[in-house]
Each structure stands twice: as structure tokens, then as C-alpha cells.
Amino acid sequence: MLVPREIVNSMRMVVDKYPIIALTGPRQSGKTTLLKSMFSDYRYVNLENPDTRNFAQTDPRNFLKQFDKYVIFDEVQRIPHLFSYIQSIVDDSKIMGQYIFSGSQNFHLMQNITQSLAGRVAIFRLFPFDFQELQRVKLLQKEYIDQLIKGFYPAIYDRNIQPVDFYPNYIETYIQRDVSELIAIQDMSLFRKFLALCATRAGQILNMSNLANECGISTPTVKAWLSALENSYIIFLLQPYYKNFSKRIIKSPKLYFYDTGLLCNLLKINDASKINNQAIKGALFENMVVSEYVKRMHHKNEKQIDPWFWRDSHGNEVDLLIEKPQYTEIVEIKATETIMSDLFKGLNYFSNQAKDENLKKTLVYGGLENQQRTIADVVSWKDFGK
Numbered sequence: 001m002l003v004p005r006e007i008v009n010s011m012r013m014v015v016d017k018y019p020i021i022a023l024t025g026p027r028q029s030g031k032t033t034l035l036k037s038m039f040s041d042y043r044y045v046n047l048e049n050p051d052t053r054n055f056a057q058t059d060p061r062n063f064l065k066q067f068d069k070y071v072i073f074d075e076v077q078r079i080p081h082l083f084s085y086i087q088s089i090v091d092d093s094k095i096m097g098q099y100i101f102s103g104s105q106n107f108h109l110m111q112n113i114t115q116s117l118a119g120r121v122a123i124f125r126l127f128p129f130d131f132q133e134l135q136r137v138k139l140l141q142k143e144y145i146d147q148l149i150k151g152f153y154p155a156i157y158d159r160n161i162q163p164v165d166f167y168p169n170y171i172e173t174y175i176q177r178d179v180s181e182l183i184a185i186q187d188m189s190l191f192r193k194f195l196a197l198c199a200t201r202a203g204q205i206l207n208m209s210n211l212a213n214e215c216g217i218s219t220p221t222v223k224a225w226l227s228a229l230e231n232s233y234i235i236f237l238l239q240p241y242y243k244n245f246s247k248r249i250i251k252s253p254k255l256y257f258y259d260t261g262l263l264c265n266l267l268k269i270n271d272a273s274k275i276n277n278q279a280i281k282g283a284l285f286e287n288m289v290v291s292e293y294v295k296r297m298h299h300k301n302e303k304q305i306d307p308w309f310w311r312d313s314h315g316n317e318v319d320l321l322i323e324k325p326q327y328t329e330i331v332e333i334k335a336t337e338t339i340m341s342d343l344f345k346g347l348n349y350f351s352n353q354a355k356d357e358n359l360k361k362t363l364v365y366g367g368l369e370n371q372q373r374t375i376a377d378v379v380s381w382k383d384f385g386k
Contacts, residue, residue, distance in 0.1 A: 003137050003154065005034050007126055010301035012038075015097040018122040019090035022101040024109050025126040026233035026258065027174040030154045031102045034126060035072050039100055043071045047078045060085050069093075072100040077109040083116035090120055105178060106231045125298040127233070128152035128259055131382055132296070144335075144366050144381050145272045145281070148288045151261015152295075167265035171195070175234060182228040190217065194225055198235060198255060199266035203283040203290075205311070206237065206255045233258055236294060241308035241321045250311040258295070260288045278335070285335035289364050289384055290320060293331075296385040310350060318350045329360040332376075337367040344375050 015021055023031050036044060045067055047053050056063045056079045064085055067073075076082065090098055101121070103109035113121050129152040134140040139157055141147035150156060150163050153170070175195070176188060185191050194215045201211070208226075212219045229235045237253035257263040264270070264284065275281050293307055305324060311317040320331035332346050347361040361376035364384045371378040 002033070002037065003030075003129060003133055003139070003157070005030065005126065006130065006133060006296070006299035007124055007301070008034065008038055010299070011122075011124055014122040017096060018120065019093075019096055020086070020099045020101060020117060020121040021097065022103070022109065022113060022121050022123045023126055024103050024106055024123070024233075026128070027104045027178065028153055028155055028170065029126050029128050029233075031104070031126050032074055033154070035074075035100055035102055039070075039072060041070065042100060043067055044074065045071055046074045048075045053078060056082060064089065069095065069098060071098075072102065074102045075104065076101045077103040077105050077112060080112050083112045087116050087120070104174075104232070105182065106233065124301060125233075127295040127298060129154060129157070130295045130299060130385065131292055132386060133299075135382065140382060143272075144285060144288070145275060148260040148284050149264045149269060149271065151259045151264070153259060153261065156261070163261050163265065164270045167262050170262065171265075175229075175232060178232040179225070179228045182231060183224050185225075190215070191225065194222075195229070195234075196266050198226075198229070199257070199263055201255050202257055202263055203286045204254060205250060205252050207252070234262070236291075238290060238307060238309050241310045250313065254309055256287050256290050256294075258291050260284060260291065263287060282335045285366060285381070286319060286333045289331075289333045289381060292385050293320060293322075316349045316353075317346050319346075327358045327360050328354075329362060331362045331364060333364045335366045337365065339363075339365065339367070339371070339378060347376055 011021060023035060025031055045052060047056060060082055064082070068089065073082075086099060101109070113123070131140060134152070141150060151167070153166065155161055156163060156166050176191070179185065179191065194217065197211060197215055208219050208222045212222045215222070226235070230237065235255060235257055237255060239253050240249065240251050242249040242251060269275060275284065290307070297305060297307070305322060308321040309317070309319055310321050318330045319333040322329040322331070330347055330350055332343065334343050336343070343363055343365070347363070351359055351361065363376050363378045364381055365378065366381055368380050368382070370380055370383055
């Protein structure tokens with residue numbers, strides 16, 4: 001089943017305004033499938049193919065003469081010197097939408113675009129399915145615990161692969177390879193230990209020194225490995241919000257995984273019975289909701305809206321803070337299916353401290369009913385981000 005992707009609408013709006021469209025995102029997130037269906041009249045060139053890559057590397061001018069107009073270059077970051085040649089071609093041709101780039105390594109792709117093609121490229125990021133994409137085709141799980149264990153990668157749905165089979169292969173085949181291309185890792189078993197330790201810290205304030213000590217590596221190595229995981233779209237760091245507050249505010253980021261299926265696999269959770277305490281359930285649920293917002297933000301191409309979290313030194317916290325043009329939305333995320341008055345405590349505390357009348361307060365919870373209350377909007381997990 002071909003699941004319609006939200007990002008298509010955003011891409012269609014700019015394809016006649018830029019000579020190059022670039023689509024990046026994690027491996028196996030559906031980039032190639034989307035581009036082939038959306039741009040079916042374009043030629044498709046996969047630069048993972050050794051023969052094709054060799055031609056592009058050794059004779060770029062004649063290579064591009066073969067593929068000079070309306071072409072998709074997949075994994076284009078593998079041939080960095082192509083970018084300079086393409087710059088000359090698009091500057092001369094003035095054709096909009098002439099090239100479509102796809103790549104799964106954000107660092108190399110963006111580095112080459114910045115150096116050679118600044119101002120000529122519209123950049124998009126495609127992630128595994130979001131809630132609304134799955135809901136439209138009736139593939140969203142009824143219970144959130146089942147959904148966070150299953151995860152969101154298209155192959156699990158398209159080919160009916162069990163998560164317990166998919167994720168170990170994904171780690172071996174893609175993560176280790178991509179990370180190894182970004183940084184030199186001498187001991188892959190140590191890196192796998194590091195990845196598992198990152199999983200235990202999902203939804204927590206990142207303490208690099210603590211992570212370094214527990215893994216037995218240096219703090220600079222932690223920074224390098226985290227950066228590689230970020231650039232391979234495995235994790236992201238949510239930055240703290242500390243504007244206009246006089247009290248001491250936490251200024252370290254929180255660590256999240258883009259996909260909870262991968263996160264659960266790293267934690268050796270393969271069925272609901274393994275989620276045996278509220279702390280683990282809460283962390284996984286929070287990770288799923290925060291990553292859902294980030295995915296939806298990119299799929300709708302809302303680059304101007306950055307999400308944050310807020311926490312002070314006394315432990316008062318708001319899980320998600322979103323500054324929008326008209327208002328600021330503050331979001332509390334709770335895994336419970338029962339609404340109790342103390343769930344609103346963090347929202348009320350922030351509201352009193354901020355003294356901002358233009359706040360929208362939202363509680364996202366594990367239940368299925370939406371409610372509009374005076375104190376805040378109560379939103380089911382499956383409807384968050386609509």
C-alpha cells in the first residue's frame with residue numbers, strides 16, 4: 001500500500017520556484033518511493049550503484065550530459081564534486097525543478113549544498129510515518145503502547161515485517177554503516193553499547209560526562225558520536241527555553257529518538273508486558289509525542305517554528321513549548337489514560353511564571369477522547385499535531 005505523504009503538498013508548492021529540490025531524512029523513511037511516484041517523468045539515478053558512481057566520479061561532465069535535465073540523483077552526497085558542475089548547469093539553464101536530490105546523511109548533503117548551491121535549493125526532510133499519515137489509511141494502532149513498540153518505518157507496514165526482525169537489521173545495515181562513514185569508530189561493540197545507553201536516556205536531560213563515564217569513553221567522543229547519530233537522523237536534541245525568566249533554568253538539552261520502535265528495540269522491549277513500570281512508559285510516551293511533533297513540523301515544512309522544553313532548577317517543567325506567530329503553546333505529555341487535576345500542575349506553574357496572557361495550554365495523554373477544558377485543551381495522543 002502506498003501511504004500518501006504529507007510532505008508532497010509542501011514540495012509541490014516550490015518545485016517551480018527552485019532549480020533544485022533536496023529531500024533528506026533517515027534511511028528507509030520512504031524518500032525513493034515518494035520521489036519516484038511524485039516525479040514519475042524524471043529519470044532516476046542511484047549513486048549507490050558502483051558503476052554509476054564511478055562514471056560520475058571519473059567523468060562528471062559527460063556523466064551530467066547523460067542526465068542533464070529532469071533527473072533524480074539518489075544518495076547524491078556520495079559524489080561531492082558533482083555539486084559544482086550542477087551549479088553551472090542550473091545557473092545557465094534557469095530551469096526550475098531541474099534536479100531532485102535525495103540523501104540520507106544530513107551532514108555531507110548540507111555541507112555540499114552550502115558550499116556550492118546556496119540559494120538554489122529548497123530543502124525538505126522526510127521521516128518515517130507520522131500519526132496522521134497512518135490514520136488516513138487506517139494503520140494507526142488502537143493502543144499507544146502497541147504503536148510505540150511497532151514504530152513508524154514504512155517497511156514494517158509495506159512488507160509486514162515484524163519490529164523484532166526489522167530493527168536489529170536496521171541497526172546493523174544502516175546505522176553502523178552511516179555512522180562509520182561520518183566518524184572513525186575503532187570498536188563497533190563499544191558504539192553499540194553507547195547507542196543502548198542513549199536509549200536509556202530518552203526523554204532525559206543530557207549529561208555528557210555521565211554518559212562518557214558509563215560508556216568508558218571521553219566526553220569529546222560522546223559529542224562526536226551524538227553528532228553522527230543526529231546527522232544520520234537517529235536522535236535529536238531538544239533545546240531548553242530560557243527567555244525572560246529570572247530564576248535558574250536548566251540549559252542542557254534533552255535527548256530523543258526519532259522512532260520509538262527503534263528505541264524500544266534498543267531497550268529490548270518487544271511487547272507490552274516488557275513496559276513494566278510507569279517511568280519507562282512515561283519516557284517512551286513522551287518520546288513518541290515529541291518526535292511526532294518534530295516529524296509533523298518537517299512534513300508540513302514549518303521551518304520557522306522551533307520546539308523547546310522548559311525546566312527550572314526545582315524540577316518544574318513543561319514538556320514542549322512552541323512559539324507560534326499568534327501565541328505560545330505549552331504542552332504537558334502524560335502516558336495516563338485518566339485525567340486528574342494534578343496533570344495540569346506544570347502548565348499552571350509555567351503560566352504563572354511567564355505572566356503571558358497569550359498562552360495556549362495543551363495536555364496530551366494516553367486516552368482517546370479530546371476535551372476542551374477551561375484550564376487547558378486535553379488532546380488524545382492520536383490527534384496530536386493535526
